[in-house]
Amino acid sequence: MPPERVVLLDEDRVPVGTQLKHLVHTADTPLHLAFSCHVLNSEGQVLVTRRSLGKRAWPGVWTNSVCGHPQPDEPMEDAVVRRARDELGLAVRELRPVLPDFRYRATDASGVVENEVCPVYVAFADEEPEPNPDEVMDLRWVDPGRLGSALRATPWAFSPWFVGQARDMELYAPSDTGTALTEGAPR
Numbered sequence: 001m002p003p004e005r006v007v008l009l010d011e012d013r014v015p016v017g018t019q020l021k022h023l024v025h026t027a028d029t030p031l032h033l034a035f036s037c038h039v040l041n042s043e044g045q046v047l048v049t050r051r052s053l054g055k056r057a058w059p060g061v062w063t064n065s066v067c068g069h070p071q072p073d074e075p076m077e078d079a080v081v082r083r084a085r086d087e088l089g090l091a092v093r094e095l096r097p098v099l100p101d102f103r104y105r106a107t108d109a110s111g112v113v114e115n116e117v118c119p120v121y122v123a124f125a126d127e128e129p130e131p132n133p134d135e136v137m138d139l140r141w142v143d144p145g146r147l148g149s150a151l152r153a154t155p156w157a158f159s160p161w162f163v164g165q166a167r168d169m170e171l172y173a174p175s176d177t178g179t180a181l182t183e184g185a186p187r
Contacts, residue, residue, distance in 0.1 A: 006069045007033040029113040037121040039065035045141035052137045057112040063159035089130030092123035106160035148172030
């Protein structure tokens, strides 16, 4: 398989080239195209994942279900499906864009910067995930409203893109009190 590339963007979000993924994420990361997806099951629970300790940026941090980068000329929906399969072993369906214009820039504790135009999707899955341990070290199916409460109470415990996305998603509106991450069976 060829090395992953990311699509570089100008400030108007127009593609201006590509770069190898492993060369892009530095202390001076250029603006590039990505995506995030929040996966729901038939019980209305959302899948939250904990990033592998081997990840270059935000290792060990809890985040939304799956993120990634479309390859040059790859339709965004195809990229979401590909990444959910590769990272989580999940076949996702009924993709729906919920924040098509989401953009963020954040710096992790090691100094690595994320600088992305990152359309956000919601999708559904019918099976249990079988995560790739190079990508995901833990996961839980949780009540989205309770997870939203945890995101608001302890934003420092989650990825900054997840916190920013959840703030603008009805899915994470407040519900019962409780600790969302202790719900559900571990993988």
